Each structure stands twice: as C-alpha cells, then as structure tokens.
Amino acid sequence: MIEISDSTLNYDQTTKLEVYAEAGISDYWIVNLNVRQLECYSQPYQNAQGEFNYLSKQIFLPHHSVVIPGFADVLLDLSRIFPQL
Numbered sequence: 001m002i003e004i005s006d007s008t009l010n011y012d013q014t015t016k017l018e019v020y021a022e023a024g025i026s027d028y029w030i031v032n033l034n035v036r037q038l039e040c041y042s043q044p045y046q047n048a049q050g051e052f053n054y055l056s057k058q059i060f061l062p063h064h065s066v067v068i069p070g071f072a073d074v075l076l077d078l079s080r081i082f083p084q085l
Contacts, residue, residue, distance in 0.1 A: 001025050010066040017041065021052035027069040028054065036062055036082045044068075 001020055005012045012030050021044035022027045030039040040053035060066050062082035065075040 002029045004031045008015065009034055010069055017018065018052045021054055031081060038066060
C-alpha cells in the first residue's frame with residue numbers, strides 16, 4: 001500500500017497505518033512530500049493493549065534507491081520522485 005501524503009500526513013501516519021496493520025498489509029509506504037522522504041513500514045503486529053502498528057519503520061531520502069517488496073530485482077530511484085530543488 002502506498003500513500004502520497006502532504007496535507008493528510010498525520011492521518012496517514014496514525015489512522016490509516018493502524019487500519020492497514022490490522023488488515024495485515026505487510027508493507028505500507030508513505031511518500032512524505034512535506035519533508036521529501038519515503039517512510040516504509042513493515043511487519044504488522046498487535047500489542048498487548050490490542051492496538052495495531054508496524055514493528056519496522058525505515059526512512060529513505062531522495063538520493064536513495066529502494067527495493068520494491070515482491071520485486072527483489074527492481075529498484076525505485078527516489079530522485080525521480082523527489083527531484084532536485
């Protein structure tokens with residue numbers, strides 16, 4: 001699941017994140033336009049209080065490339081998403 005986010009960032013990082021984790025979505029990405037980074041969440045889980053979240057969060061910056069889950073031989077060049085200012 002991928003969200004492109006600017007004005008909905010807080011909603012995407014909280015409410016949608018919980019919904020996707022509860023649904024068992026294994027990888028949730030937020031293209032954070034506000035700070036020009038990709039947030040990659042993986043490993044959904046439920047804590048002792050019954051809340052859903054992800055165990056892993058990785059941040060990638062515009063000069064990084066990211067492997068697309070399920071496509072190990074495909075790299076996403078983030079400089080194409082976040083062009084030089």
